[in-house]
Amino acid sequence: MRFPGLAAPALAIDSLSIPADSRVALTGASGSGKSTLISILTGLERVGQGRILWGDVDICTLSEGGRDRWRGANIGLVLQNFHLFPGLSAFENVLLPARLSGAMARDIRARAQDLLLRVGLARPTQMIETMSRGEMQRVAIARALLRRPGVVIADEPTASLDSDAGDAVGDLLIELSRESGCTLVVATHDPALTRRLDRRIRLVAGRIVEDGVIGERAA
Amino acid sequence: MIGFILADLRRLWAGSLVVVLLVALATALGVAVTLQERALRLGSARAADKFDLVIGAPGSETQLVLSSIFLQPSPLPLMDGTVLPRLLADPRVASAAPVGFGDSFGGYAVVGTSSGLVRDLEALAEGRVFAVAGEAVVGAAVDLPIDYAVKPTHGLAELGGHAHTELSYRIVGRLKPTGTAWDRAILVPMQAVWALHGMEAEHDEADAHHDHTHDEHASGGEAAHQPIEADAALDEDWSKVTPGLPAILVKPKSIADAYKLRQDYRDNATLAVFPGEVLTNLYATLGDAKKVLVGVTTGAQVLVAAAILLVTVLHVGQRRRQIGALRAFGAPRRAVFVIVWSELFALTASGVLLGFSLGFGAAKFIAGYLSAESGVAMPVMFAAGDGFLVSVILAFAAVLAVLPAMLAYRQPPAAALRS
Numbered sequence: 001m002r003f004p005g006l007a008a009p010a011l012a013i014d015s016l017s018i019p020a021d022s023r024v025a026l027t028g029a030s031g032s033g034k035s036t037l038i039s040i041l042t043g044l045e046r047v048g049q050g051r052i053l054w055g056d057v058d059i060c061t062l063s064e065g066g067r068d069r070w071r072g073a074n075i076g077l078v079l080q081n082f083h084l085f086p087g088l089s090a091f092e093n094v095l096l097p098a099r100l101s102g103a104m105a106r107d108i109r110a111r112a113q114d115l116l117l118r119v120g121l122a123r124p125t126q127m128i129e130t131m132s133r134g135e136m137q138r139v140a141i142a143r144a145l146l147r148r149p150g151v152v153i154a155d156e157p158t159a160s161l162d163s164d165a166g167d168a169v170g171d172l173l174i175e176l177s178r179e180s181g182c183t184l185v186v187a188t189h190d191p192a193l194t195r196r197l198d199r200r201i202r203l204v205a206g207r208i209v210e211d212g213v214i215g216e217r218a219a
Numbered sequence: 220m221i222g223f224i225l226a227d228l229r230r231l232w233a234g235s236l237v238v239v240l241l242v243a244l245a246t247a248l249g250v251a252v253t254l255q256e257r258a259l260r261l262g263s264a265r266a267a268d269k270f271d272l273v274i275g276a277p278g279s280e281t282q283l284v285l286s287s288i289f290l291q292p293s294p295l296p297l298m299d300g301t302v303l304p305r306l307l308a309d310p311r312v313a314s315a316a317p318v319g320f321g322d323s324f325g326g327y328a329v330v331g332t333s334s335g336l337v338r339d340l341e342a343l344a345e346g347r348v349f350a351v352a353g354e355a356v357v358g359a360a361v362d363l364p365i366d367y368a369v370k371p372t373h374g375l376a377e378l379g380g381h382a383h384t385e386l387s388y389r390i391v392g393r394l395k396p397t398g399t400a401w402d403r404a405i406l407v408p409m410q411a412v413w414a415l416h417g418m419e420a421e422h423d424e425a426d427a428h429h430d431h432t433h434d435e436h437a438s439g440g441e442a443a444h445q446p447i448e449a450d451a452a453l454d455e456d457w458s459k460v461t462p463g464l465p466a467i468l469v470k471p472k473s474i475a476d477a478y479k480l481r482q483d484y485r486d487n488a489t490l491a492v493f494p495g496e497v498l499t500n501l502y503a504t505l506g507d508a509k510k511v512l513v514g515v516t517t518g519a520q521v522l523v524a525a526a527i528l529l530v531t532v533l534h535v536g537q538r539r540r541q542i543g544a545l546r547a548f549g550a551p552r553r554a555v556f557v558i559v560w561s562e563l564f565a566l567t568a569s570g571v572l573l574g575f576s577l578g579f580g581a582a583k584f585i586a587g588y589l590s591a592e593s594g595v596a597m598p599v600m601f602a603a604g605d606g607f608l609v610s611v612i613l614a615f616a617a618v619l620a621v622l623p624a625m626l627a628y629r630q631p632p633a634a635a636l637r638s
Contacts, residue, residue: 039636044631064552065551068546068552070373070547083547083548088222097545100549100551101554147549199465
């Protein structure tokens with residue numbers, strides 16, 4: 001993966017396989033290629049060379065609209081700055097992507113309510129701008145899980161939270177991904193959060209320099 | 220999606236309000252100019268409608284119409300006293316009435332005329348038509364009560380005219396509204412106007428010839444200040460020579476007669492005009508002025524459109540990350556396009572609609588003011604073509620909104636991840 005104007009590739013990965021129902025930490029310094037890798041894994045950007053296989057499908061061969069649809073159905077995203085939309089309630093924020101994609105299944109409102117309760121928010125009608133940052137990230141987690149994605153990808157989910165709220169958000173991500181059996185990929189600088197995941201991939205200058213099971217490394 | 224759009228507009232309410240107001244004011248400007256020009260044209264055309272043919276002394280056609288139909292105070296040259304008897308004897312003439320101007324009272328024109336014209340003009344709302352020299356009938360917009368004594372001023376009081384002390388008119392009747400300048404006129408017997416200005420037939424004949432082009436203001440100045448008999452019976456037999464007259468309103472028997480009369484009375488001694496025709500010429504001139512105004516307002520509207528386009532393009536740029544996030548969460552590009560397009564279109568469309576009401580209100584206000592000043596009713600109304608204009612403007616707004624929507628559509632979704 002290269003960007004115009006840069007001599008060295010932003011990302012050069014020979015092979016990386018993430019099995020379903022695994023929990024992976026993606027670490028590395030800023031600029032090491034974590035965000036680029038996430039963009040590629042989520043189909044937000046295409047690779048210059050190589051393939052990204054989702055089962056048997058190379059998502060790089062999908063059209064832009066096709067990747068939007070695929071991402072909406074299979075990927076739950078949790079971002080550092082939440083990207084919640086002010087002026088809407090927590091409930092409406094959880095539903096918004098499904099609404100915009102025309103994916104309003106019959107039971108989806110009930111699921112949104114359940115998820116908000118599950119992440120510990122008892123007032124779904126609360127306006128988003130009146131919430132604390134920790135609460136906002138919990139709304140974002142509920143939103144990511146709404147359409148039962150196969151993979152939840154979180155980009156620095158705890159970086160803008162204090163440590164208590166960060167811990168709570170980390171707990172929720174891990175618990176909820178276990179409960180629903182979905183794969184969790186977390187790009188993070190947070191060592192506490194990294195330790196609680198099963199596998200750690202460390203990137204330096206766009207290359208994987210470490211990939212191992214966390215338990216093994218500690219032993 | 221509508222919920223999101225509304226929430227978005229609510230969040231950006233200050234900017235949205237400015238955009239709506241900008242569009243509204245630009246639209247209102249154009250609408251007010253169009254409506255006002257139309258009101259002026261329709262109003263004056265209707266005001267002239269009641270008067271078929273006007274005959275005056277040779278001079279400016281426009282001045283003749285402005286003075287006799289719109290009662291603009293200005294001196295008109297006088298016609299020879301033989302014209303009215305000739306007209307009355309003409310078989311093509313249904314009726315002919317003399318009109319004499321020059322006096323005023325409290326800002327209202329005092330117009331000398333025949334009792335027949337008063338009856339032709341409009342039905343009476345109250346009272347009766349004048350029967351003696353010292354009586355008057357007022358137009359609907361004259362704010363004076365029945366029985367009020369009107370002491371006419373020569374010329375306009377504010378221009379230093381002097382009061383006629385020889386005669387005061389008693390108001391005996393009031394006309395229903397005609398929507399013309401005559402609503403603000405005090406109609407008195409022609410005979411009394413002649414008498415006030417020392418122009419009665421018997422001593423007029425002598426100086427009528429060398430007084431030919433003399434206007435009434437001047438002859439008024441020469442008036443003999445003798446008291447005039449207010450109870451003198453009306454003598455409306457004008458079959459013999461009369462004193463000089465500034466204008467005669469003629470009702471021809473048929474349209475063909477009207478054209479023949481106009482032709483026959485355009486010579487060295489008289490000038491016959493159709494007020495409608497004179498107004499048409501006047502509008503041709505006004506039309507150029509309207510073009511300039513329309514050009515200026517269109518320029519203002521283009522500027523506003525450009526400013527709004529600039530603001531929205533910048534705005535879309537600022538929302539790169541929000542738009543990217545929508546895409547990152549799986550919203551299709553189509554949805555992003557629709558959101559940006561609908562937000563901008565909703566704002567401009569409400570601006571246009573608000574602008575139409577503002578422009579209508581402004582035109583109403585101006586027309587009301589002008590009507591009160593002139594007595595000419597100015598109908599402010601939308602025409603069928605205006606619906607087309609609205610569609611054109613809305614279509615333009617719709618096209619304009621496509622550009623920022625396209626920018627948003629082409630925004631790479633990965634922007635959401637970069638902080």
